[in-house]
Amino acid sequence: xxxxxxxxxxxxxxxxxxxxxxxxxxxxxxxxxxxxxxxxxxxxxxxxxxxxxxxxxxxxxxxxxxxxxxxxxxxxxxxxxxxxxxxxxxxxxxxxxxxxxxxxxxxxxxxxxxxxxxxxxxxxxxxxxxxxxxxxxxxxxxxxxxxxxxxxxxxxxxxxxxxxxxxxxxxxxxxxxxxxxxxxxxxxxxxxxxxxxxxxxxxxxxxxxxxxxxxxxxxxxxxxxxxxxxxxxxxxxxxxxxxxxxxxxxxxxxxxxxxxxxxxxxxxxxxxxxxxxxxxxxxxxxxxxxxxxxxxxxxxxxxxxxxxxxxxxxxxxxxxx
Numbered sequence: 476x477x478x479x480x481x482x483x484x485x486x487x488x489x490x491x492x493x494x495x496x497x498x499x500x501x502x503x504x505x506x507x508x509x510x511x512x513x514x515x516x517x518x519x520x521x522x523x524x525x526x527x528x529x530x531x532x533x534x535x536x537x538x539x540x541x542x543x544x545x546x547x548x549x550x551x552x553x554x555x556x557x558x559x560x561x562x563x564x565x566x567x568x569x570x571x572x573x574x575x576x577x578x579x580x581x582x583x584x585x586x587x588x589x590x591x592x593x594x595x596x597x598x599x600x601x602x603x604x605x606x607x608x609x610x611x612x613x614x615x616x617x618x619x620x621x622x623x624x625x626x627x628x629x630x631x632x633x634x635x636x637x638x639x640x641x642x643x644x645x646x647x648x649x650x651x652x653x654x655x656x657x658x659x660x661x662x663x664x665x666x667x668x669x670x671x672x673x674x675x676x677x678x679x680x681x682x683x684x685x686x687x688x689x690x691x692x693x694x695x696x697x698x699x700x701x702x703x704x705x706x707x708x709x710x711x712x713x714x715x716x717x718x719x720x721x722x723x724x725x726x727x728x729x730x731x732x733x734x735x736x737x738x739x740x741x742x743x744x745x746x747x748x749x750x751x752x753x754x755x756x757x758x759x760x761x762x763x764x765x766x767x768x769x770x771x772x773x774x775x776x777x778x779x780x781x782x783x784x785x786x787x788x789x790x791x792x793x794x795x796x
Contacts, residue, residue, distance in 0.1 A: 501709055503702070505621040506612050523600060524618035527590050561585060561774075568778045570786035573643045577781055580635050585774040588628065588697070591618045592766030595705055596759060619701040622694065629693035632777045633686070643785040652784050654679035689780065693773060700769045704762040711755040718751030 507515030508522065538550025547555060565581055566574045594600055595617035604613040618624045641649055656672045663671075723729055723744055733740040 501702075501706055505616060505623065508612065508614055510607075518621065519604075519613050519616040520618045520621035520624055523594055523615045524591060524624060526615070527594050527618065528587070531586065531590060557586070558582065565775075565778045568775075568782040568786065570782065573639065573781070573785035576642065577639050577778075577785070580639070581774055581778055584628075584632065584777065585770055588619070588773055589766060589770035591624075592701055592770055593763070594618065595620065595701065595708070596762060596766075601705070617701055617705060619697055620705050622698045625694040625698040625701075626690070628697070628773070629690045632693060632773075633690050636777065636780050639781055640784040649784065653682050689776075693776065697769055697773055700765055704765055708755060708758055708762060711758050715751045715754045718747045718754065721748065723747055 505518035505520035507518055509515070509517050535554070538554060540550075541548060543551060561582060562574075562578055565578065569577050594615075600615040600617065601613045603615065604611055606612070619628075640652075644652065654676050656668065656675050717723065721744075729740055729744065732743065
């Protein structure tokens with residue numbers, strides 16, 4: 476009977492952080508699947524990232540296998556709704572002039588990060604692996620649970636920010652936005668205007684530091700939320716294993732309750748042992764929402780950074796002669 480219950484748990488919860496290594500500490504970094512040396516660079520997070528990337532490429536190709544048609548099929552309709560929905564939110568931020576150039580990158584950024592975040596909930600990721608030196612090593616692990624991956628995403632986003640901003644306003648406009656004198660020469664004396672030049676140049680240096688800090692904030696925010704969610708599910712599996720294996724009867728609380736009311740203690744143990752099977756489920760829905768929110772927040776922040784330079788409001792619209 477107990478073996479049958481454990482088999483149900485393994486089948487029902489063959490997801491994410493896995494009952495298989497519940498109770499063990501999660502590594503804060505990705506682990507090499509081929510041992511030490513050169514093989515350590517082939518990490519479980521890297522394998523997951525590569526696998527999800529290939530799934531995106533072939534998935535989009537499959538959804539548009541019949542080409543773009545006037546009457547869209549299910550796959551084309553899904554992509555069009557994603558483009559319309561996300562585009563409607565991001566276009567006012569970056570401006571109509573720069574939006575057609577920037578949006579493909581923002582769309583790819585959102586979809587890639589979203590699927591990488593959700594990968595921790597896919598069957599087999601984190602639950603299939605092997606033991607090395609008494610420690611369970613998953614063959615696959617969510618890519619964004621590795622700080623190296625989120626740092627790479629932040630660096631790519633920052634480089635893309637610089638590229639699109641330069642394409643939109645040019646080198647002189649880019650320099651003027653960061654270091655330029657924002658005062659109006661016609662409204663203040665030339666001596667004060669000259670002093671303000673050094674003030675705004677110093678502010679530009681501070682702005683450069685804030686730009687570098689964006690890499691840190693983007694990477695740590697994404698990593699912290701995904702790794703924290705991985706730990707949360709991991710702990711919930713550990714608690715599920717604790718409740719369903721009958722270990723609750725060995726606690727001091729159960730002994731105290733047993734001395735007070737044996738019937739109540741037995742009833743509580745029976746309820747908890749059954750609820751333990753479903754304990755991780757609510758947290759799967761929570762992590763599903765976190766995955767969507769964090770992908771959107773990352774994309775939205777990158778969009779705002781670009782819009783601060785690329786969006787000039789009505790100035791970007793062509794004037795009628």
